[in-house]
Amino acid sequence: MVSRPHGGRLVNRVASDSRREKILAEAAELPQIPISVEKAIEAENIARGVYSPLEGFMLSEDFESCLTRMRLASDVPWTLPVVLDVEEGSLVDISEGDEVLLTLDGSPTALMEVEEIYRYDKRRTAVSVFGTDSPEHPGVRRTLKMGDLLLGGRITLVGSVPNPYERYTLWPIETRVLFKEKGWKTVVGFQTRNAPHRGHEELQKTALAFVDGVFINPVIGRKKPGDFRDDVILEAYRALIRHYYPRDTAVLAILRYEMRYAGPREAVHHAIMRKNFGCTHFIVGRDHAGVGNFYPPYAAQEIFREFPDLGVTPLFFREFFYCRRCGGLANEKTCPHPESDRVRFSGTKIRELIERGEVPPPEVMRPEVAEVILSFEDPFVR
Amino acid sequence: MSRVEGEKVTLEISKELYERAKKWVESTSDFSSVEELIEFLLGEVLSEESGEQVYSPEEEEEIKERLRSLGYL
């Protein structure tokens, strides 16, 4: 029995074929609201149950409750706002109670029942979610640039968002069937935005030592220059799984999702999404979903204390390193040796080596993984 | 776990079981009270009973077909 969906029920807001045809036939008469690809992906995540129990973009009651007490109005834990913002002037002829069509590049994505149009305080939202209103924080900057009004209401998905990684995309209903077919009763979720080094592998395998399977779920979305390209991350993981994981212990599928860099709050959100995919456990390492020095390194672990009713078990790990004296991977909790014996996994250092076409040492990265990465002409986002 | 707020009823359980549950609750951080523990356990049992299946057998077969075609099964 994999994990129950968050809030008890897996949401499905994808239009049936007949409903879809009907909506599209009426599309010309519906007011349209153009949305960004990021918002279209949010709509898809809502409709396909990744954000269960949300059935649409948040109403003010849930939004307020999320900001002030990290729960929906129904008391279900929920830490990040999922909202649709619009510019005030763009809402000509749209009022509460209307149905509108959300469109991406002119194509219908979803029908939305606009239940509520409301104002909100951007600075206060930023401070609640990110713990800061510093413009140095990318999430704060994005929040301050949002439209002045929020639209809340249920959606029905009628289109799909172009996806270059269709064959690596699984939805919660599919992973639930998959985990069941594999006979996994316990599944640990792993969030990543990176090509795997030994530290990542150790996190997963330490967890795997006492659960049935690991769900490796890289987030595909907007990247920063210097990040590994999405296709590189996927191929690197495929190599790692092929060479270093026992058969039928790992599933690799992507999640299209825009990182907020909200640290602790986002760590809980990441856990909730993986719970909806069927995970019973979720790995939280050092500085999960953090950015710069905005969050203490283990704040994203501490926050879970506030959610005894989360319904997915967080697994907390100290940062792994390679210890020459221990002769293997270790962390503060398992190794007594001084820093001089330890090799830290620095993303920057790994990148520098790869930039120069050099293979990182095997205690830092598996040679098969390094080989795959180096086989790309340019593995980085520019 | 969804907690329904509002209406509550009183249940009777054996004192011995209650004392054991209370001890257990106090020793872990997962539940704040015996009530919370009982609500959770009942919810689990009942949802397993009803299956909470969100797909029909036909849909499940379609899903498996896609998983096979992608190499996941």
Ligand SMILES: [Zn+2]
């Ligand atoms: Zn050591």
